[in-house]
Amino acid sequence: MGTVHADTRAGERMGAMGGPRHRPTAAIRYAVRSALADRATDDLVLVALSGGADSMALAAALAAEAPVLGLRAGAVIVDHGLLTDSSELARTTAGRAAGLGLDPVEIVSVTVDPTGRGVEAAARDARYAALSGVAERLGASLVLLGHTRDDQAEQVLLGLARGSGARSLAGMPSVRGIFRRPLLGVTRGDTRSLCEAANLPWWDDPMNDDPAYLRVKARRALADLEGDLGPGIREALARTADQLREDADHLDALADAAYATTPPSREGANRRRRQPLTRDLLPLDRWVGRAAAGRAHPCLATAPHRGRCAGRPGERPAYRRLRSTPHRLARAGPDPRPRRPESVPIRGSDRPRTRLGWAAPPTRTVRSRAVDAADMGKDLEKVLITEEQIHAKLEELAGEIATEYAGKDLLLVGVLKGAVMVMADLMRALPISAPVDWMAVSSYGSGTKSSGVVRILKDLDVDITGKHVLIVEDIVDSGLTLSWIRANLASRSPASVEICTLLRKPDAAKVEVDVKWVGFDIPNEFVVGYGLDYAEQYRGLRQVGTLAPHVYS
Protein backbone atom coordinates (compact mmCIF):
# COMPACT_ATOMS: atom_id res chain seq x y z
CA MET A 1 0.00 0.00 0.00
CA GLY A 2 1.30 3.50 -0.76
CA THR A 3 0.21 6.96 0.17
CA VAL A 4 0.52 9.95 -2.10
CA HIS A 5 -0.05 13.40 -0.71
CA ALA A 6 -1.99 16.15 -2.38
CA ASP A 7 -0.39 18.88 -4.40
CA THR A 8 -1.63 22.44 -4.44
CA ARG A 9 -3.03 22.61 -7.96
CA ALA A 10 -6.45 21.39 -7.02
CA GLY A 11 -8.10 24.79 -7.25
CA GLU A 12 -6.77 25.34 -10.76
CA ARG A 13 -8.10 21.98 -11.83
CA MET A 14 -11.51 22.77 -10.45
CA GLY A 15 -11.59 26.05 -12.23
CA ALA A 16 -10.89 24.18 -15.42
CA MET A 17 -13.67 21.66 -14.81
CA GLY A 18 -16.04 23.34 -17.15
CA GLY A 19 -18.00 25.36 -14.61
CA PRO A 20 -21.74 25.44 -14.13
CA ARG A 21 -22.44 26.12 -17.81
CA HIS A 22 -20.95 22.78 -18.84
CA ARG A 23 -23.98 20.47 -18.60
CA PRO A 24 -22.23 17.15 -17.86
CA THR A 25 -20.06 18.81 -15.21
CA ALA A 26 -23.07 20.46 -13.61
CA ALA A 27 -25.00 17.17 -13.65
CA ILE A 28 -22.16 15.21 -12.07
CA ARG A 29 -21.39 17.84 -9.44
CA TYR A 30 -25.06 18.06 -8.56
CA ALA A 31 -25.31 14.28 -8.26
CA VAL A 32 -22.29 14.19 -5.97
CA ARG A 33 -23.52 17.11 -3.88
CA SER A 34 -26.86 15.35 -3.38
CA ALA A 35 -25.14 12.14 -2.35
CA LEU A 36 -23.14 14.06 0.29
CA ALA A 37 -25.99 16.16 1.61
CA ASP A 38 -26.50 14.10 4.78
CA ARG A 39 -22.84 14.10 5.87
CA ALA A 40 -21.68 15.80 9.05
CA THR A 41 -19.04 18.50 8.88
CA ASP A 42 -15.53 17.14 8.69
CA ASP A 43 -16.65 13.63 7.66
CA LEU A 44 -14.14 11.85 5.45
CA VAL A 45 -15.56 10.63 2.11
CA LEU A 46 -13.51 8.39 -0.16
CA VAL A 47 -13.83 7.78 -3.85
CA ALA A 48 -13.00 4.34 -5.25
CA LEU A 49 -10.71 5.28 -8.10
CA SER A 50 -9.85 2.93 -10.95
CA GLY A 51 -8.35 5.68 -13.10
CA GLY A 52 -11.04 5.27 -15.78
CA ALA A 53 -13.16 8.22 -16.91
CA ASP A 54 -16.12 7.40 -14.65
CA SER A 55 -14.20 7.32 -11.41
CA MET A 56 -11.92 10.21 -12.44
CA ALA A 57 -14.98 12.38 -13.08
CA LEU A 58 -16.43 11.30 -9.76
CA ALA A 59 -13.15 12.09 -8.02
CA ALA A 60 -13.03 15.54 -9.60
CA ALA A 61 -16.59 16.29 -8.56
CA LEU A 62 -15.92 15.06 -5.04
CA ALA A 63 -12.80 17.19 -4.80
CA ALA A 64 -14.83 20.22 -5.90
CA GLU A 65 -17.89 19.64 -3.71
CA ALA A 66 -16.35 18.38 -0.47
CA PRO A 67 -14.74 21.69 0.62
CA VAL A 68 -17.99 23.55 -0.08
CA LEU A 69 -19.80 21.15 2.27
CA GLY A 70 -17.07 21.19 4.92
CA LEU A 71 -16.09 17.59 4.24
CA ARG A 72 -12.74 15.88 3.77
CA ALA A 73 -12.25 13.91 0.58
CA GLY A 74 -9.78 11.15 -0.24
CA ALA A 75 -9.31 8.33 -2.73
CA VAL A 76 -8.58 4.62 -2.67
CA ILE A 77 -7.04 2.86 -5.64
CA VAL A 78 -7.37 -0.91 -5.60
CA ASP A 79 -4.57 -2.64 -7.46
CA HIS A 80 -6.00 -6.00 -8.52
CA GLY A 81 -2.65 -7.12 -9.90
CA LEU A 82 -4.38 -8.41 -13.03
CA LEU A 83 -2.31 -6.41 -15.52
CA THR A 84 1.46 -6.47 -15.82
CA ASP A 85 1.73 -2.73 -15.32
CA SER A 86 -1.04 -2.52 -12.73
CA SER A 87 1.12 -1.10 -9.96
CA GLU A 88 2.45 1.63 -12.19
CA LEU A 89 -1.08 2.46 -13.32
CA ALA A 90 -2.13 2.61 -9.69
CA ARG A 91 0.67 5.03 -8.88
CA THR A 92 -0.18 7.25 -11.84
CA THR A 93 -3.84 7.28 -10.82
CA ALA A 94 -2.87 8.11 -7.25
CA GLY A 95 -0.83 11.04 -8.54
CA ARG A 96 -3.85 12.29 -10.49
CA ALA A 97 -6.05 11.98 -7.41
CA ALA A 98 -3.55 13.93 -5.36
CA GLY A 99 -3.46 16.51 -8.16
CA LEU A 100 -7.19 16.98 -7.67
CA GLY A 101 -6.57 17.85 -4.03
CA LEU A 102 -7.78 14.55 -2.61
CA ASP A 103 -6.08 13.62 0.62
CA PRO A 104 -5.46 10.94 1.74
CA VAL A 105 -4.88 8.91 -1.39
CA GLU A 106 -4.16 5.25 -0.82
CA ILE A 107 -3.25 2.32 -3.02
CA VAL A 108 -4.34 -1.11 -1.80
CA SER A 109 -3.03 -4.24 -3.48
CA VAL A 110 -5.32 -7.27 -3.43
CA THR A 111 -4.97 -10.86 -4.53
CA VAL A 112 -7.67 -12.08 -6.88
CA ASP A 113 -8.27 -15.79 -6.66
CA PRO A 114 -10.67 -16.71 -9.46
CA THR A 115 -10.92 -20.38 -8.48
CA GLY A 116 -14.47 -21.62 -8.86
CA ARG A 117 -16.21 -18.30 -9.61
CA GLY A 118 -14.32 -16.42 -12.31
CA VAL A 119 -12.12 -13.35 -12.35
CA GLU A 120 -14.91 -10.77 -12.39
CA ALA A 121 -16.61 -12.03 -9.25
CA ALA A 122 -13.34 -12.66 -7.44
CA ALA A 123 -12.02 -9.19 -8.31
CA ARG A 124 -15.27 -7.60 -7.19
CA ASP A 125 -15.22 -9.38 -3.84
CA ALA A 126 -11.57 -8.50 -3.27
CA ARG A 127 -12.23 -4.87 -4.24
CA TYR A 128 -15.19 -4.38 -1.92
CA ALA A 129 -13.36 -6.02 0.94
CA ALA A 130 -10.36 -3.75 0.39
CA LEU A 131 -12.50 -0.62 0.12
CA SER A 132 -14.40 -1.48 3.29
CA GLY A 133 -11.13 -2.18 5.08
CA VAL A 134 -9.56 1.15 4.12
CA ALA A 135 -12.74 3.06 4.92
CA GLU A 136 -12.83 1.51 8.36
CA ARG A 137 -9.16 2.15 9.03
CA LEU A 138 -9.35 5.77 7.92
CA GLY A 139 -12.68 6.36 9.64
CA ALA A 140 -14.38 7.32 6.36
CA SER A 141 -18.15 7.53 6.49
CA LEU A 142 -18.74 6.92 2.78
CA VAL A 143 -17.10 5.38 -0.24
CA LEU A 144 -18.34 6.68 -3.59
CA LEU A 145 -18.45 4.33 -6.57
CA GLY A 146 -18.41 5.53 -10.17
CA HIS A 147 -21.09 3.30 -11.73
CA THR A 148 -23.07 5.16 -14.37
CA ARG A 149 -26.42 4.68 -16.03
CA ASP A 150 -24.66 2.63 -18.71
CA ASP A 151 -23.32 0.25 -16.06
CA GLN A 152 -26.80 0.00 -14.63
CA ALA A 153 -28.29 -0.86 -18.04
CA GLU A 154 -25.66 -3.59 -18.49
CA GLN A 155 -26.41 -4.91 -15.04
CA VAL A 156 -30.13 -5.17 -15.80
CA LEU A 157 -29.43 -6.90 -19.09
CA LEU A 158 -27.23 -9.42 -17.30
CA GLY A 159 -29.96 -9.96 -14.69
CA LEU A 160 -32.50 -10.50 -17.45
CA ALA A 161 -30.23 -13.03 -19.11
CA ARG A 162 -29.84 -14.88 -15.80
CA GLY A 163 -33.61 -15.07 -15.39
CA SER A 164 -33.41 -14.82 -11.66
CA GLY A 165 -36.22 -12.51 -10.68
CA ALA A 166 -37.04 -9.01 -9.59
CA ARG A 167 -34.13 -8.48 -7.26
CA SER A 168 -31.56 -9.13 -9.94
CA LEU A 169 -33.40 -6.89 -12.41
CA ALA A 170 -33.36 -4.19 -9.77
CA GLY A 171 -29.76 -3.50 -10.69
CA MET A 172 -27.34 -1.74 -8.40
CA PRO A 173 -28.77 0.28 -5.54
CA SER A 174 -27.57 3.85 -5.13
CA VAL A 175 -26.93 3.22 -1.45
CA ARG A 176 -25.68 0.04 0.18
CA GLY A 177 -24.02 0.33 3.56
CA ILE A 178 -21.14 2.76 3.32
CA PHE A 179 -21.16 2.61 -0.50
CA ARG A 180 -22.94 5.18 -2.64
CA ARG A 181 -23.29 5.41 -6.38
CA PRO A 182 -24.03 9.04 -7.20
CA LEU A 183 -23.57 8.66 -10.95
CA LEU A 184 -26.34 6.16 -11.70
CA GLY A 185 -28.27 8.97 -13.38
CA VAL A 186 -25.47 10.19 -15.64
CA THR A 187 -23.98 8.59 -18.71
CA ARG A 188 -20.54 7.35 -19.55
CA GLY A 189 -20.48 10.07 -22.21
CA ASP A 190 -21.01 12.66 -19.45
CA THR A 191 -18.06 11.43 -17.40
CA ARG A 192 -15.78 11.55 -20.41
CA SER A 193 -17.03 14.99 -21.22
CA LEU A 194 -16.22 16.23 -17.72
CA CYS A 195 -12.74 14.74 -17.90
CA GLU A 196 -12.13 16.40 -21.21
CA ALA A 197 -13.42 19.75 -19.98
CA ALA A 198 -11.23 19.50 -16.88
CA ASN A 199 -8.27 18.33 -18.88
CA LEU A 200 -8.14 15.26 -16.69
CA PRO A 201 -6.37 12.27 -18.18
CA TRP A 202 -7.85 8.82 -17.69
CA TRP A 203 -7.03 5.37 -18.86
CA ASP A 204 -9.20 2.69 -20.40
CA ASP A 205 -8.94 -0.68 -18.74
CA PRO A 206 -8.17 -3.27 -21.45
CA MET A 207 -10.37 -5.69 -19.50
CA ASN A 208 -13.29 -3.47 -20.55
CA ASP A 209 -12.74 -4.66 -24.12
CA ASP A 210 -12.01 -8.30 -23.44
CA PRO A 211 -14.99 -10.30 -24.72
CA ALA A 212 -14.09 -13.07 -22.30
CA TYR A 213 -15.88 -11.04 -19.63
CA LEU A 214 -19.66 -11.15 -19.28
CA ARG A 215 -19.94 -7.44 -18.69
CA VAL A 216 -18.11 -6.71 -21.92
CA LYS A 217 -20.51 -9.02 -23.73
CA ALA A 218 -23.45 -7.17 -22.20
CA ARG A 219 -21.91 -3.85 -23.25
CA ARG A 220 -21.63 -5.05 -26.83
CA ALA A 221 -25.10 -6.54 -26.82
CA LEU A 222 -26.48 -3.22 -25.60
CA ALA A 223 -24.71 -1.35 -28.37
CA ASP A 224 -26.35 -3.71 -30.87
CA LEU A 225 -29.73 -3.30 -29.21
CA GLU A 226 -29.34 0.43 -29.30
CA GLY A 227 -28.78 0.20 -33.04
CA ASP A 228 -31.93 -1.87 -33.47
CA LEU A 229 -34.27 -0.43 -30.85
CA GLY A 230 -33.12 3.15 -30.62
CA PRO A 231 -30.95 5.20 -28.27
CA GLY A 232 -33.37 5.16 -25.34
CA ILE A 233 -32.68 1.55 -24.46
CA ARG A 234 -30.06 2.24 -21.75
CA GLU A 235 -32.22 4.79 -20.05
CA ALA A 236 -35.21 2.46 -20.26
CA LEU A 237 -33.30 -0.41 -18.69
CA ALA A 238 -32.01 1.82 -15.90
CA ARG A 239 -35.56 3.06 -15.30
CA THR A 240 -36.75 -0.54 -15.16
CA ALA A 241 -34.17 -1.18 -12.46
CA ASP A 242 -35.47 1.76 -10.41
CA GLN A 243 -39.06 0.58 -10.68
CA LEU A 244 -38.29 -3.05 -9.92
CA ARG A 245 -36.13 -2.10 -6.96
CA GLU A 246 -39.10 -0.32 -5.44
CA ASP A 247 -41.29 -3.34 -6.17
CA ALA A 248 -38.77 -5.73 -4.67
CA ASP A 249 -38.41 -3.55 -1.57
CA HIS A 250 -42.17 -3.43 -1.22
CA LEU A 251 -42.43 -7.22 -1.51
CA ASP A 252 -39.76 -7.57 1.15
CA ALA A 253 -41.72 -5.26 3.42
CA LEU A 254 -44.87 -7.33 2.81
CA ALA A 255 -42.88 -10.46 3.54
CA ASP A 256 -41.70 -9.06 6.85
CA ALA A 257 -45.24 -8.07 7.77
CA ALA A 258 -46.52 -11.53 6.79
CA TYR A 259 -43.86 -13.19 8.93
CA ALA A 260 -45.23 -11.35 11.90
CA THR A 261 -48.74 -12.71 11.43
CA THR A 262 -48.41 -16.13 9.83
CA PRO A 263 -48.61 -19.38 11.76
CA PRO A 264 -45.37 -21.28 12.09
CA SER A 265 -44.32 -24.39 10.30
CA ARG A 266 -43.47 -26.54 13.27
CA GLU A 267 -45.58 -29.52 12.30
CA GLY A 268 -43.87 -30.10 9.02
CA ALA A 269 -44.21 -29.70 5.34
CA ASN A 270 -47.50 -31.54 4.94
CA ARG A 271 -49.37 -29.34 7.34
CA ARG A 272 -47.90 -26.19 5.85
CA ARG A 273 -49.04 -27.26 2.43
CA ARG A 274 -52.66 -27.15 3.52
CA GLN A 275 -52.52 -23.55 4.60
CA PRO A 276 -53.82 -20.88 2.25
CA LEU A 277 -51.23 -19.63 -0.15
CA THR A 278 -51.43 -16.00 0.84
CA ARG A 279 -50.50 -16.77 4.41
CA ASP A 280 -48.23 -19.56 3.38
CA LEU A 281 -46.23 -17.86 0.75
CA LEU A 282 -43.81 -15.71 2.59
CA PRO A 283 -42.83 -18.04 5.39
CA LEU A 284 -42.00 -20.53 2.70
CA ASP A 285 -38.62 -19.00 2.28
CA ARG A 286 -38.00 -20.27 5.77
CA TRP A 287 -38.78 -23.69 4.38
CA VAL A 288 -36.47 -23.08 1.53
CA GLY A 289 -33.86 -22.01 4.03
CA ARG A 290 -34.40 -25.26 5.88
CA ALA A 291 -34.04 -27.07 2.61
CA ALA A 292 -30.67 -25.45 2.26
CA ALA A 293 -29.73 -26.88 5.62
CA GLY A 294 -31.13 -30.29 4.64
CA ARG A 295 -33.83 -30.23 7.30
CA ALA A 296 -36.96 -29.91 5.19
CA HIS A 297 -38.64 -32.36 2.89
CA PRO A 298 -35.99 -33.57 0.42
CA CYS A 299 -38.05 -32.39 -2.54
CA LEU A 300 -37.20 -28.85 -1.48
CA ALA A 301 -33.51 -29.49 -1.28
CA THR A 302 -32.99 -28.97 -4.96
CA ALA A 303 -30.25 -26.85 -6.36
CA PRO A 304 -32.44 -23.88 -7.32
CA HIS A 305 -34.07 -23.78 -3.92
CA ARG A 306 -30.77 -24.13 -2.17
CA GLY A 307 -29.08 -21.72 -4.49
CA ARG A 308 -31.55 -18.96 -3.81
CA CYS A 309 -31.01 -19.19 -0.09
CA ALA A 310 -27.51 -20.27 0.53
CA GLY A 311 -24.74 -17.74 0.35
CA ARG A 312 -26.90 -14.75 -0.46
CA PRO A 313 -27.76 -13.26 2.84
CA GLY A 314 -30.53 -10.72 2.73
CA GLU A 315 -31.94 -11.93 -0.57
CA ARG A 316 -35.25 -13.69 -0.65
CA PRO A 317 -36.10 -16.39 -3.14
CA ALA A 318 -38.28 -15.15 -5.97
CA TYR A 319 -42.04 -15.12 -5.42
CA ARG A 320 -42.54 -17.61 -8.21
CA ARG A 321 -40.10 -20.04 -6.68
CA LEU A 322 -41.75 -19.78 -3.31
CA ARG A 323 -45.12 -20.23 -4.94
CA SER A 324 -44.01 -23.46 -6.49
CA THR A 325 -43.03 -24.91 -3.15
CA PRO A 326 -46.46 -26.13 -1.99
CA HIS A 327 -46.95 -27.83 -5.35
CA ARG A 328 -43.61 -29.53 -5.04
CA LEU A 329 -44.61 -30.75 -1.61
CA ALA A 330 -47.97 -31.94 -2.88
CA ARG A 331 -46.39 -33.81 -5.78
CA ALA A 332 -43.68 -35.33 -3.68
CA GLY A 333 -46.00 -36.88 -1.09
CA PRO A 334 -44.83 -37.71 2.41
CA ASP A 335 -41.20 -37.33 3.38
CA PRO A 336 -39.60 -40.70 2.48
CA ARG A 337 -36.98 -40.40 5.16
CA PRO A 338 -37.43 -42.38 8.35
CA ARG A 339 -39.82 -40.60 10.66
CA ARG A 340 -38.84 -39.46 14.07
CA PRO A 341 -39.37 -42.11 16.69
CA GLU A 342 -42.35 -41.54 18.95
CA SER A 343 -40.06 -40.47 21.67
CA VAL A 344 -38.59 -37.03 21.26
CA PRO A 345 -34.89 -36.83 21.92
CA ILE A 346 -33.83 -33.71 23.72
CA ARG A 347 -31.07 -32.27 21.62
CA GLY A 348 -28.10 -30.32 22.70
CA SER A 349 -29.39 -29.63 26.12
CA ASP A 350 -29.97 -31.33 29.40
CA ARG A 351 -33.25 -29.52 29.80
CA PRO A 352 -36.45 -29.87 27.83
CA ARG A 353 -37.13 -27.20 25.34
CA THR A 354 -39.98 -24.72 25.12
CA ARG A 355 -40.81 -22.66 22.14
CA LEU A 356 -38.20 -20.17 23.19
CA GLY A 357 -35.45 -22.60 23.67
CA TRP A 358 -34.95 -22.70 27.40
CA ALA A 359 -34.29 -26.05 28.97
CA ALA A 360 -34.94 -28.09 32.10
CA PRO A 361 -33.40 -30.69 34.43
CA PRO A 362 -31.22 -33.61 33.32
CA THR A 363 -33.11 -35.21 30.50
CA ARG A 364 -32.56 -37.73 27.75
CA THR A 365 -35.85 -38.74 26.19
CA VAL A 366 -39.46 -37.79 26.66
CA ARG A 367 -41.98 -40.50 25.96
CA SER A 368 -45.06 -39.05 24.37
CA ARG A 369 -47.51 -41.06 26.40
CA ALA A 370 -50.39 -40.18 28.62
CA VAL A 371 -49.42 -39.95 32.25
CA ASP A 372 -51.91 -41.49 34.61
CA ALA A 373 -53.43 -38.70 36.68
CA ALA A 374 -52.66 -40.64 39.81
CA ASP A 375 -49.01 -40.89 38.77
CA MET A 376 -48.61 -37.22 38.13
CA GLY A 377 -48.09 -36.41 41.75
CA LYS A 378 -45.61 -39.27 42.10
CA ASP A 379 -43.57 -37.84 39.25
CA LEU A 380 -42.95 -34.69 41.24
CA GLU A 381 -39.68 -34.46 43.09
CA LYS A 382 -40.55 -31.35 45.02
CA VAL A 383 -43.66 -29.25 45.38
CA LEU A 384 -42.67 -25.63 45.20
CA ILE A 385 -46.10 -24.08 45.50
CA THR A 386 -49.21 -25.77 46.83
CA GLU A 387 -52.74 -25.43 45.51
CA GLU A 388 -53.72 -23.43 48.57
CA GLN A 389 -50.83 -21.03 48.14
CA ILE A 390 -51.75 -20.52 44.50
CA HIS A 391 -55.37 -19.75 45.31
CA ALA A 392 -54.52 -17.40 48.14
CA LYS A 393 -52.11 -15.54 45.90
CA LEU A 394 -54.59 -15.28 43.05
CA GLU A 395 -57.23 -13.90 45.44
CA GLU A 396 -54.75 -11.26 46.53
CA LEU A 397 -53.77 -10.36 42.96
CA ALA A 398 -57.41 -10.29 41.85
CA GLY A 399 -58.18 -7.72 44.55
CA GLU A 400 -55.37 -5.45 43.38
CA ILE A 401 -56.33 -5.87 39.75
CA ALA A 402 -59.97 -5.06 40.43
CA THR A 403 -58.96 -1.84 42.22
CA GLU A 404 -56.64 -0.83 39.37
CA TYR A 405 -59.18 -1.39 36.61
CA ALA A 406 -62.39 -0.29 38.38
CA GLY A 407 -64.56 1.56 35.82
CA LYS A 408 -62.12 0.86 32.99
CA ASP A 409 -62.62 -1.10 29.78
CA LEU A 410 -60.52 -4.12 30.76
CA LEU A 411 -59.69 -7.06 28.50
CA LEU A 412 -57.96 -10.13 29.91
CA VAL A 413 -55.62 -11.76 27.40
CA GLY A 414 -54.43 -15.28 28.10
CA VAL A 415 -51.46 -16.85 26.38
CA LEU A 416 -52.18 -20.42 25.36
CA LYS A 417 -51.74 -23.00 26.58
CA GLY A 418 -50.01 -22.62 29.92
CA ALA A 419 -52.10 -19.71 31.16
CA VAL A 420 -55.39 -21.61 31.07
CA MET A 421 -55.41 -22.50 34.78
CA VAL A 422 -54.27 -19.08 35.98
CA MET A 423 -56.84 -17.38 33.80
CA ALA A 424 -59.66 -19.63 35.00
CA ASP A 425 -58.88 -19.11 38.67
CA LEU A 426 -58.02 -15.44 38.37
CA MET A 427 -61.28 -14.70 36.54
CA ARG A 428 -63.27 -16.46 39.23
CA ALA A 429 -61.42 -14.57 41.92
CA LEU A 430 -61.96 -11.18 40.26
CA PRO A 431 -64.76 -9.15 41.81
CA ILE A 432 -65.26 -7.38 38.48
CA SER A 433 -66.37 -8.91 35.24
CA ALA A 434 -64.07 -8.61 32.24
CA PRO A 435 -64.09 -10.20 28.81
CA VAL A 436 -61.35 -12.64 27.95
CA ASP A 437 -59.48 -13.34 24.74
CA TRP A 438 -56.60 -15.68 23.86
CA MET A 439 -53.42 -15.64 21.88
CA ALA A 440 -51.19 -18.53 20.92
CA VAL A 441 -47.65 -17.79 19.87
CA SER A 442 -44.57 -19.61 18.82
CA SER A 443 -40.93 -18.72 18.52
CA TYR A 444 -39.05 -18.58 15.25
CA GLY A 445 -36.19 -20.26 17.05
CA SER A 446 -34.67 -23.38 15.55
CA GLY A 447 -33.14 -26.34 17.33
CA THR A 448 -32.66 -25.51 20.99
CA LYS A 449 -31.82 -21.90 20.27
CA SER A 450 -34.37 -19.18 20.33
CA SER A 451 -34.10 -16.00 18.37
CA GLY A 452 -36.64 -14.45 20.69
CA VAL A 453 -38.71 -13.60 17.66
CA VAL A 454 -42.25 -14.80 18.12
CA ARG A 455 -44.94 -15.58 15.61
CA ILE A 456 -48.63 -15.48 16.27
CA LEU A 457 -50.33 -18.87 15.94
CA LYS A 458 -53.68 -17.55 17.03
CA ASP A 459 -54.35 -13.87 17.23
CA LEU A 460 -56.88 -12.06 19.36
CA ASP A 461 -60.44 -12.13 18.12
CA VAL A 462 -61.08 -8.55 19.14
CA ASP A 463 -59.71 -5.13 18.36
CA ILE A 464 -57.98 -3.74 21.45
CA THR A 465 -57.88 -0.09 20.41
CA GLY A 466 -58.58 2.02 23.49
CA LYS A 467 -58.85 -0.99 25.80
CA HIS A 468 -56.90 -1.69 28.96
CA VAL A 469 -55.22 -5.00 28.26
CA LEU A 470 -54.04 -7.30 31.00
CA ILE A 471 -51.91 -10.20 29.77
CA VAL A 472 -52.35 -13.22 32.00
CA GLU A 473 -49.52 -15.75 32.00
CA ASP A 474 -48.42 -18.82 33.91
CA ILE A 475 -44.72 -18.06 33.85
CA VAL A 476 -42.15 -15.49 32.80
CA ASP A 477 -38.93 -17.43 32.29
CA SER A 478 -36.45 -15.85 29.89
CA GLY A 479 -38.98 -13.05 29.38
CA LEU A 480 -38.67 -13.28 25.61
CA THR A 481 -42.26 -14.34 24.99
CA LEU A 482 -43.78 -11.68 27.15
CA SER A 483 -41.60 -8.85 25.99
CA TRP A 484 -42.53 -9.67 22.41
CA ILE A 485 -46.25 -10.06 23.12
CA ARG A 486 -46.35 -6.86 25.10
CA ALA A 487 -44.66 -4.91 22.31
CA ASN A 488 -46.96 -6.47 19.76
CA LEU A 489 -50.11 -5.59 21.69
CA ALA A 490 -48.81 -2.13 22.54
CA SER A 491 -48.51 -1.43 18.83
CA ARG A 492 -52.29 -1.85 18.43
CA SER A 493 -53.19 1.39 20.24
CA PRO A 494 -54.63 0.01 23.48
CA ALA A 495 -55.19 2.36 26.42
CA SER A 496 -52.65 0.31 28.41
CA VAL A 497 -50.93 -3.08 28.47
CA GLU A 498 -49.91 -4.74 31.74
CA ILE A 499 -48.85 -8.25 32.70
CA CYS A 500 -49.94 -10.56 35.46
CA THR A 501 -48.05 -13.81 35.88
CA LEU A 502 -48.32 -16.54 38.47
CA LEU A 503 -44.62 -17.40 38.32
CA ARG A 504 -41.42 -15.61 37.43
CA LYS A 505 -37.83 -16.85 37.33
CA PRO A 506 -35.71 -13.76 38.03
CA ASP A 507 -32.45 -15.68 37.50
CA ALA A 508 -33.48 -16.86 34.04
CA ALA A 509 -34.27 -13.43 32.60
CA LYS A 510 -32.74 -12.69 29.24
CA VAL A 511 -34.67 -9.51 28.78
CA GLU A 512 -36.22 -7.25 31.32
CA VAL A 513 -40.00 -7.36 31.33
CA ASP A 514 -41.98 -4.97 33.42
CA VAL A 515 -44.50 -7.28 35.13
CA LYS A 516 -47.04 -5.45 37.25
CA TRP A 517 -48.44 -8.45 39.15
CA VAL A 518 -46.26 -11.46 40.03
CA GLY A 519 -47.54 -14.37 42.11
CA PHE A 520 -44.27 -16.03 43.03
CA ASP A 521 -40.62 -15.54 42.15
CA ILE A 522 -39.16 -19.04 41.87
CA PRO A 523 -35.64 -20.41 41.41
CA ASN A 524 -34.31 -21.12 37.96
CA GLU A 525 -35.58 -24.70 37.82
CA PHE A 526 -37.83 -26.40 35.34
CA VAL A 527 -41.30 -26.59 36.83
CA VAL A 528 -44.55 -28.27 35.90
CA GLY A 529 -48.15 -28.20 37.02
CA TYR A 530 -50.98 -25.72 37.12
CA GLY A 531 -50.87 -25.28 33.34
CA LEU A 532 -47.13 -25.77 32.94
CA ASP A 533 -46.18 -28.83 30.97
CA TYR A 534 -43.36 -31.14 30.25
CA ALA A 535 -43.90 -32.65 26.78
CA GLU A 536 -47.57 -31.67 27.11
CA GLN A 537 -47.99 -33.62 30.36
CA TYR A 538 -48.56 -32.44 33.93
CA ARG A 539 -50.57 -29.34 33.03
CA GLY A 540 -53.42 -30.68 35.12
CA LEU A 541 -51.46 -30.89 38.38
CA ARG A 542 -52.98 -28.64 41.02
CA GLN A 543 -49.62 -27.60 42.44
CA VAL A 544 -46.34 -26.39 40.91
CA GLY A 545 -43.25 -28.51 41.35
CA THR A 546 -40.10 -29.97 39.85
CA LEU A 547 -40.03 -33.40 38.23
CA ALA A 548 -38.28 -36.43 39.66
CA PRO A 549 -35.24 -37.71 37.73
CA HIS A 550 -37.02 -40.97 36.77
CA VAL A 551 -39.33 -38.96 34.50
CA TYR A 552 -36.40 -37.94 32.39
CA SER A 553 -34.75 -41.31 32.16
Ligand SMILES: O=P(O)(O)OC[C@H]1O[C@H](OP(=O)(O)OP(=O)(O)O)[C@H](O)[C@@H]1O
Ligand atom coordinates in the same frame (compact mmCIF):
# COMPACT_ATOMS: atom_id res chain seq x y z
O1 LIG B 1 -40.23 -16.30 29.47
P1 LIG B 1 -40.14 -17.30 28.40
O2 LIG B 1 -38.81 -18.01 28.38
O3 LIG B 1 -40.47 -16.72 27.09
O4 LIG B 1 -41.17 -18.46 28.70
C1 LIG B 1 -42.48 -18.18 29.06
C2 LIG B 1 -43.41 -18.85 28.14
O5 LIG B 1 -43.20 -20.26 28.20
C3 LIG B 1 -44.41 -20.91 28.46
O6 LIG B 1 -45.06 -21.24 27.29
P2 LIG B 1 -44.61 -22.54 26.44
O7 LIG B 1 -43.65 -22.14 25.39
O8 LIG B 1 -44.15 -23.61 27.39
O9 LIG B 1 -45.96 -22.93 25.74
P3 LIG B 1 -47.31 -23.44 26.46
O10 LIG B 1 -47.89 -22.26 27.19
O11 LIG B 1 -48.17 -23.88 25.35
O12 LIG B 1 -46.93 -24.55 27.38
C4 LIG B 1 -45.23 -19.87 29.20
O13 LIG B 1 -46.61 -20.10 29.05
C5 LIG B 1 -44.81 -18.59 28.60
O14 LIG B 1 -45.62 -18.22 27.51
